[in-house]
Amino acid sequence: MTASPARIPSPRSTGADVAWFFTIATLLCFALSVPMVFRLVPTDVNNLITPLLQLTPLLAAIIMWLVRRPASFRETFATGWRGAGRWIAIGIGIIAGIAGIQTAVALASGIWQLNPLEQIAGATVWVVPVLLMQSIFAIGEEFGWRGWLATRAASWGFWPLALVSGLVWIVWHLPVLAVIGDRPVVDIVIYFAGMLPWAPLLLALRWRSGSVWPAVLAHGAINSIRVYLLQSVPDGTDHLLIEVIGWVLTLAVAAWLVRPSKAEFVRLPANASVRRESID
Numbered sequence: 001m002t003a004s005p006a007r008i009p010s011p012r013s014t015g016a017d018v019a020w021f022f023t024i025a026t027l028l029c030f031a032l033s034v035p036m037v038f039r040l041v042p043t044d045v046n047n048l049i050t051p052l053l054q055l056t057p058l059l060a061a062i063i064m065w066l067v068r069r070p071a072s073f074r075e076t077f078a079t080g081w082r083g084a085g086r087w088i089a090i091g092i093g094i095i096a097g098i099a100g101i102q103t104a105v106a107l108a109s110g111i112w113q114l115n116p117l118e119q120i121a122g123a124t125v126w127v128v129p130v131l132l133m134q135s136i137f138a139i140g141e142e143f144g145w146r147g148w149l150a151t152r153a154a155s156w157g158f159w160p161l162a163l164v165s166g167l168v169w170i171v172w173h174l175p176v177l178a179v180i181g182d183r184p185v186v187d188i189v190i191y192f193a194g195m196l197p198w199a200p201l202l203l204a205l206r207w208r209s210g211s212v213w214p215a216v217l218a219h220g221a222i223n224s225i226r227v228y229l230l231q232s233v234p235d236g237t238d239h240l241l242i243e244v245i246g247w248v249l250t251l252a253v254a255a256w257l258v259r260p261s262k263a264e265f266v267r268l269p270a271n272a273s274v275r276r277e278s279i280d
Helices: 011-032 043-054 056-068 073-077 084-109 117-124 127-152 158-172 174-178 185-193 195-209 213-222 225-232 240-257
Strands: 263-267 273-277
Touching: 011 043, 011 056, 011 127, 011 158, 011 174, 043 056, 043 127, 056 073, 056 127, 073 127, 084 195, 084 213, 084 225, 084 240, 117 225, 127 158, 127 195, 127 213, 127 225, 158 174, 158 195, 185 195, 185 240, 195 213, 195 240, 213 225
Parallel strands: none
Antiparallel strands: 263 273
16 A cells, blocks of 8 residues: 655656756766777776766766755665665676576587686685675666666656666767777677666666665676676677577566566655565
């Protein structure tokens, strides 16, 4: 049973807020990436610029929150920890499980070869520290995409919001083209196309848990545990079949997480209802 909202925002006002958020986040990202894109700084400085770029969705979301102030920061950005621990574990487990399946298929089929054991052992000790570091960097993105945005546009429904945010996420990542080097077009397409399945999964973790933190830690796991399992354990390179397996599994898990069973609705500060379901 849910309380009746005092005021339901019109689709037009929600769309305008989301459009402003996307525009601000993207323009900030592009502006801060100018030194990197046009090679105005040494290549090593890119490692300092990238974390700044990751803050731009958070900055855009804070601007929109200050303008609208529908509720407290904690409510709007879903920063509560209650119940988040379980979903953090589930999210990290999903990322590791999917990457593990991809690696197993690639090794079994001979697409990739196993790295030397000493090389794997050397990389293993860095998994947890890199996970924590990448999760800290992911706060800037996730507080925007799966924090403010998931609250403000909850009335759109899960899949429309996941699709729209995923497409904008790709556009927002375009400055990465300046730092990934001279790679084949196919590899670049695989890189950007691979972002689309991650958007529904990260949103599903936020959707189900009611907290942004599972999405934050899962994002960190994508950039640490997944990279370890796909590149440190095997001698992995981009391969379309292996990537497609990951995309299919990621979308399937997201769909399973938000399946309409035993659903209850929780009131969000933006006067929208979001689905929180129990996991069977």
